[in-house]
Structures are given as C-alpha cells and as structure tokens.
Amino acid sequence: MGYYDIDDVLTDSAEIPCTFNHTIPGLGFLQGNPGKSINKNTRVTLPLWMSRMLAMVGGEEDGEDIPFVELNTPTVFSQKVINAIRASPTSLDIHSLYGHYYDMAIKWIGLFEDEKFAEICSELLLQRSIEINAHANSVMLNIHSNHRPSNLKYSGSNKGPTTIQQVTPFLFDIRRI
Known part of the structure; x- marks a missing residue:
C-alpha cells in the first residue's frame, strides 16, 4: 500500500480505543476539552495512524519507558467476532463490521505480531x-x-x-x- 492509496488512508482512519498511560498537557482536545490536559487512564478513540504513533513513543515514569497510550482491542477484532469467524467464516458479513477489515487486520497483526490472529485471518480469507x-x-x-x-x-x-x-x-x- 502506498501513501496515495485510498484504501490505506481509510484503514488508517479507523478509530481504535486507547487508554492513556500518562497525563499529557494540551491534548484535552482529543476529549473535546481544548486547552486542558488529558489525564492518565483516560479512554479515548483515536485514528489508527495516531494511536499507532502514540503506542510506539512513550515517556518515562518511575524509571520505566512506558508508551503514551495502550491500544485496546477494537470491536471488529473482539473475541465475539473471532468466535463467529471460527464457527463459520463464510456466514459472517465482514463488510458490515468494517469495510477494510483485511487491511486493518494486516496492520493489527503487524503491530502485535499476533500469529494466532494471523492464522484466523488466513483461514477466513481462504x-x-x-x-x-x-x-x-x-x-x-x-x-x-x-x-x-x-x-x-x-x-x-x-x-x-x-x-x-x-x-x-x-x-x-x-x-x-
């Protein structure tokens, strides 16, 4: 996928639930509070491109490097959906879950190197x-x-x-x- 690939742009704009691991001043606009700080343990949904960056980069707390956010599993990859895929891969309407499900799955697998999920997605596609x-x-x-x-x-x-x-x-x- 390339920079100008519309499917890649749409996949990167998918909203991912995240939890902040630090209090960060000036990011309150992500919650609708411009000029305020975003507090530790605050849950927000962020686009994949932003959440991925914030999950890779972090700050130091108590002598440990901790990423700014922790990525939570989106509903399209929840255990309920995984169980439905395992039960019958052909009966699940993937498009209604997310229009770019496979592209999103590839990015998610790349982030977490989840071999089990990769096998499930391969079987789904097959x-x-x-x-x-x-x-x-x-x-x-x-x-x-x-x-x-x-x-x-x-x-x-x-x-x-x-x-x-x-x-x-x-x-x-x-x-x-």
Whole structure:
C-alpha cells in the first residue's frame, strides 16, 4: 500500500480505543476539552495512524519507558467476532463490521505480531475465497448450461446472454458472500 492509496488512508482512519498511560498537557482536545490536559487512564478513540504513533513513543515514569497510550482491542477484532469467524467464516458479513477489515487486520497483526490472529485471518480469507470461487463457477455453469433461467433472453439456441444487462442478475447475487 502506498501513501496515495485510498484504501490505506481509510484503514488508517479507523478509530481504535486507547487508554492513556500518562497525563499529557494540551491534548484535552482529543476529549473535546481544548486547552486542558488529558489525564492518565483516560479512554479515548483515536485514528489508527495516531494511536499507532502514540503506542510506539512513550515517556518515562518511575524509571520505566512506558508508551503514551495502550491500544485496546477494537470491536471488529473482539473475541465475539473471532468466535463467529471460527464457527463459520463464510456466514459472517465482514463488510458490515468494517469495510477494510483485511487491511486493518494486516496492520493489527503487524503491530502485535499476533500469529494466532494471523492464522484466523488466513483461514477466513481462504474459506471466503473458496466460497466466492464456487459461486463464480456456478454462475458460469448457469449462464452456459441448457437449464437457463427463463427471465434471460437469448439470441440463439446454444448461445449465452448477449449483453451485460442479461448477465448482471447472476453476478450481483454474490453480495451475500
């Protein structure tokens, strides 16, 4: 992904729940209190790009380097969602959870080096790809078989649909995947 990739920009703008580990003056605007400080243990949602930076950089407290924020697990990666993915990867509507789920998962895995979550996401992608492939194959079989739906108009006895408008009803049935 690149700097001008719109998918990357949208993924980086995803809001991540964070907890501040330090009291920081002047950051109250993140809570809607301009000019005030943000207190230790305050929970806020920040865009991924900002929360990632604040989680990598930190301050010293009691002789220890502690990052400014602790990243909390977003709801799209909650245990409830993970359990739903494990139960049936193809029945979960990933797009309704977050439009750029896979991109976000890649960034999250990179941040935490979570191999277990990486395996779950790989299995999710594999199972959904198999489902999409099976659906695409069945669409092509329906289009080119002798058992064609009656709502399509054909220009010959063994020819398939002649225009994109005639093929479109089959293709958009894929939205449930």
